[in-house]
Amino acid sequence: xxxxxxxxxxxxxxxxxxxxxxxxxxxxEVTRLLRIWPQTIVPPVVTTTxxxxxFGKVIGARVGEMGGVSYMEFIVPGLVMMSVINNSYSNVVxxxxxxxxxxxxxxxLISPLHNSVILLGFMTGGIVRAxxxxxxxxxxxxxxxxxxxxxxxxxxxxxxxxxxxxFSIGGFINALLARKFDDVAIIPxxxxxxxxxxxxxxYSIALLPQPWQTISRxxxxxxxxxxxxxxxxxxxxxxxxxxxxxxxxxGIIVVFIIALFSLALWMLHRGIGLRA
Amino acid sequence: MQPGANTTVAKKRKTNIIGLMANSxxxxxxxxxxxxxxxxxxxxxxxxxxxxxxxxFGFLGPNGAGKSTMIGIITSLVNKSAGTVQCFGIDLDRDxxxxxxxxxxxxxxxxxxxxxHPLQIVMQQAGYYGIPRAQARQQTEKYLREMGLWEKRFxxxxxxxxxxxxxxxxxxxxxxxxKLLILDEPTAGVDIELRRATWALLGEINGQGTTVIxxxxxxxxxxxxxxxIAIIDHGQIVENTDKKSLLAKxxxxxxxxxxxxxxxxxxxxxxxxxxxxxATTLEVDISRESSLNDVFSLLSSQNVQVGSMxxxxxRLEELFVNLVEANEHLRNGS
Numbered sequence: 001x002x003x004x005x006x007x008x009x010x011x012x013x014x015x016x017x018x019x020x021x022x023x024x025x026x027x028x029e030v031t032r033l034l035r036i037w038p039q040t041i042v043p044p045v046v047t048t049t050x051x052x053x054x055f056g057k058v059i060g061a062r063v064g065e066m067g068g069v070s071y072m073e074f075i076v077p078g079l080v081m082m083s084v085i086n087n088s089y090s091n092v093v094x095x096x097x098x099x100x101x102x103x104x105x106x107x108x109l110i111s112p113l114h115n116s117v118i119l120l121g122f123m124t125g126g127i128v129r130a131x132x133x134x135x136x137x138x139x140x141x142x143x144x145x146x147x148x149x150x151x152x153x154x155x156x157x158x159x160x161x162x163x164x165x166x167f168s169i170g171g172f173i174n175a176l177l178a179r180k181f182d183d184v185a186i187i188p189x190x191x192x193x194x195x196x197x198x199x200x201x202x203y204s205i206a207l208l209p210q211p212w213q214t215i216s217r218x219x220x221x222x223x224x225x226x227x228x229x230x231x232x233x234x235x236x237x238x239x240x241x242x243x244x245x246x247x248x249x250x251g252i253i254v255v256f257i258i259a260l261f262s263l264a265l266w267m268l269h270r271g272i273g274l275r276a
Numbered sequence: 277m278q279p280g281a282n283t284t285v286a287k288k289r290k291t292n293i294i295g296l297m298a299n300s301x302x303x304x305x306x307x308x309x310x311x312x313x314x315x316x317x318x319x320x321x322x323x324x325x326x327x328x329x330x331x332x333f334g335f336l337g338p339n340g341a342g343k344s345t346m347i348g349i350i351t352s353l354v355n356k357s358a359g360t361v362q363c364f365g366i367d368l369d370r371d372x373x374x375x376x377x378x379x380x381x382x383x384x385x386x387x388x389x390x391x392x393h394p395l396q397i398v399m400q401q402a403g404y405y406g407i408p409r410a411q412a413r414q415q416t417e418k419y420l421r422e423m424g425l426w427e428k429r430f431x432x433x434x435x436x437x438x439x440x441x442x443x444x445x446x447x448x449x450x451x452x453x454x455k456l457l458i459l460d461e462p463t464a465g466v467d468i469e470l471r472r473a474t475w476a477l478l479g480e481i482n483g484q485g486t487t488v489i490x491x492x493x494x495x496x497x498x499x500x501x502x503x504x505i506a507i508i509d510h511g512q513i514v515e516n517t518d519k520k521s522l523l524a525k526x527x528x529x530x531x532x533x534x535x536x537x538x539x540x541x542x543x544x545x546x547x548x549x550x551x552x553x554x555a556t557t558l559e560v561d562i563s564r565e566s567s568l569n570d571v572f573s574l575l576s577s578q579n580v581q582v583g584s585m586x587x588x589x590x591r592l593e594e595l596f597v598n599l600v601e602a603n604e605h606l607r608n609g610s
Contacts, residue, residue, distance in 0.1 A: 014373065017406020024403025028396075035391075103387035107448075110351045110381050111404035112373035275355050276313060276348070 014112075021113040025121025026128075033091060033129045040129060041136070044087055048079050048137045052144045055202060067204065067241030069233060074241075076141040076148070077229040078201030081163065083137045085196060085221065088130035088164040089188060092122050092171030097178050105274065115268040119172060119261070126168030127161065134160050149236070155246065156231030162253045163224045167192075169260040176264070176273035200225045204241040220256060223249040302362070303329045303456050303487040304350070309359035311345050311511075319345040321511040323359070327489060327504075329455075332482045334502030334519075335491040336596060342511040343491040344384065347460050351381045364455060377405065380454035382445045384461040390434035394425050397433060398448050405452035412451070419447040423477075439470040446477070457481060458489045463497060475501055495596055499523075507599055514603045525595060530588035531568070533558040536581040545574050559588060 033040045052072070060071035067074065099105040108118050142148050150156055170187075178184050199221030205213050216222055227249035230242050267273065309323040319342045327333045337343045348354030350361055352372055361368040363375040388397045395416060402412035420426045423443040428436060436444065442462065449457060459478070463471040471494075478501060482488045492498055498505055499519065506516040515522065538555040548571060549561040558580075560571055575582060 013406075020406045020408055021404050023409075024400055027403075028400055031396075099389075102389060103383075103385065104389045106353060106381075106383065106387050107401055108404060109353055110376060110379070111401070112376040112406070113404055114373070271355055275353060 017112065018114050018117045021111065022117045022121050022124075025108075025118065026124045029091075029095060029122060029125025030128050032095060033125060040087075040091065041133065044083050044133045045136050045140065048083055049140055051075070051079050052141060056144050067238035069236050070145070073145050073233065074204075074229075074237070075202055076138070076145065077232045078225050079141075080134050080137050081160070081221075081225045081228045082196050082201050084130040084134040084160050084164050085167050085192065085224070086188070087133045088126040088167040089171040089174075089192060091129040092126040092168045093175045093178070093184050093188075094171075095125060096122050096172055096175035097181070097184050100175065100178075100274070101181075109274060115265055119169070119264050119268065122172055123165060123168040126171060127164040130164035130168070131160060134164075150232050151234040151236075152231050156228060159224065159227045159231055159249070159253070162250070162257065163228070166224075166253060166257050166260065169257065169264050173260065173264050173267065176267050178273070195219050195221045200229075200243055205243045206240050220252060223252045227253070303327045303331070303364060304489070305360075305362040306346075306350075307360045309346065309349065309361065310357045311342075311349065311354065312357045319511050320349075320356075320359075323508070323511070323513055325506060325513065325516065327456075327487060329487055330482075330485060331487055331504055332478075332502050333487070333489045334498035334505040335489060335508065336493065336495065336498050336505060337491075337508035338493060338600060341508045343508060344460055345511075346508070347381070347458055347489075347491060350375075351379055351458065352376060377452075378455045380449035380452065380457045382442075382449045382457070382459040382462055384464055386441050386445065388433055388441075388444065388448065391432065393430050393432055394420055394436075394444050394447070395429040397444065398451050401448045402451045407452060415451050415453075416447075419450050422450075423447045439466060439473075442466060442470070442474070443477075446474075450481070454486070456487045456489065458491075460491050461493070462490065463492070463494060471497070507596060509600045509603045512603070514599050522595060529564075530559055530561050531571075532586050532588045533560065533571075533575070533582050534584045534586075536583045537579075539580050540578060543578060543580065545571065548574075 052075075055075055056072035060075070063071040065071070096105070099108075138148070174184065174187050198216065199219050200216070205216040205222060208216060223244050226243040227246055229237070230246050230249075234242070304325065304327040306323055306325040309320050309325075310318075311320040312318050323342075323346060335343055335346070345354055349356045350363070350368075352368070352375075361375070364378050366374040366378070368375045392400075398416040398420060399409075399412050402415050403409065407415060417426065420429055423446060425436075425440060425443055425447060428440060433441065433444065446459075446462075449459075462478070463474050466474070475497070478488060478490070488501075490498070490501060502519060504516075504518050505522055507514050535556040535558060539552055539558055543550075543552070543558075545560060548566070551559050553559060558575075562568065562571065572582065
């Protein structure tokens, strides 16, 4: 009985220690992204503002309406999601790879922290940055649209949060596998960017001819952009311009999160990319 | 210990069985530890080692001998290929977090974030070990003060001097108050003054009850600090005993005599290997069975006056070279 009680106390103290460790990593990651704000916050906001000006105002004026809303209004959710995806991914991949490169990741590896805490800590850094930039990009859009109305704050927020979580894990896995700085840029350039641009940010896949419409449904980013667009424009946009069912979109995002989270944990356990 | 491990260990150990008697006060108990890297390099070939609580243990070996690999395995930075590691009775395979909690590591290379300041670096490490922030702040202040870094707590760490960076790593390793402190080449590339200061500091830490394991290829360092010494070469322990016993194994020592007058060209010291490095400096190899008085008498009889005398080489260094060479012969022979 006494042994069981001691074991329980021991487990509780380990849980508490892990929570303190998580808090420490989160504070460290958030401090880092705020410390280097000219690299982490300003560039994505400037880039997206340029998208608003060029695609929304200059080209959008000639495109006209898209499913009952102006083209500018149509691309706002897509551009916010593009910021969320890029920033969650790049924050984690650069932060964790820098830790590997400078070898201060060893501080974490020698500590008694559970692997899931290390993963969650870095993920949180990516999520905070993504949500921050996504929020700013959404606010900036108010300068370009007449009124910004959000159909469902809870759906919009949850989709953004889940997408940020998913791509934070993606960035973490990329950082684990990367051996040099070039490896950090390969996936964003050759995989992420094409998937985002072909993922319905600037158009609805309903506008594509077959077989491209069907092929696009294999792109998971279509579901994220579409679900986010649903959260903002559901009551204004023609249903034909919403590319997926919201339930299916949530299901796909959650399945990807579980799969990649498990993969990242397994890689940490095996020490892939970290231990000889 | 796993069933059957004794048999395996016994097979592995033909020449070295010293220090294998594990007991309850064992800080570290390593059995048949092997590591083969993916490229086929065998870094460790069946290491058996015990370190007792409160010891100052020296782990010596030439570059590439397997010292850092072993430290890496103990601290979970390297995956082992075979064998067991127990720290304070906790098995590394069964409870890695429990083992990690007991250990503080000072690595050979600077591995902290160069863009953070000492207060951040040490406090974060405390957090990783589950120390609440208020307490972490107190612990950090305590150890930064002890290392003379409190005034530099907000200085960017890349701006610190080499000595300060090394002390920062020691403060970081101590902040969670580990029972076992492992230092991998802590004085590599540092000046003599700092090396002496580090030695004093480590002596103090050990004096407070912390078990200290030191890897080094500075033999003088091991001779100065360690009570027990293991020598590793090509992934195998070639010697593991207390320092006195190790030094007692020396048969011949070289003494340097600074002469007051030039030695004659036909200087004769029958029974002793000797050489003149210059007109007033004489080196003589003297076996343990011989008496220094004989040498003085022989010199005196030839009107050679000795001004001073010193031991030429670090004695341990001599033994170290002998052991490594002997191991080389054995390996080539087998």
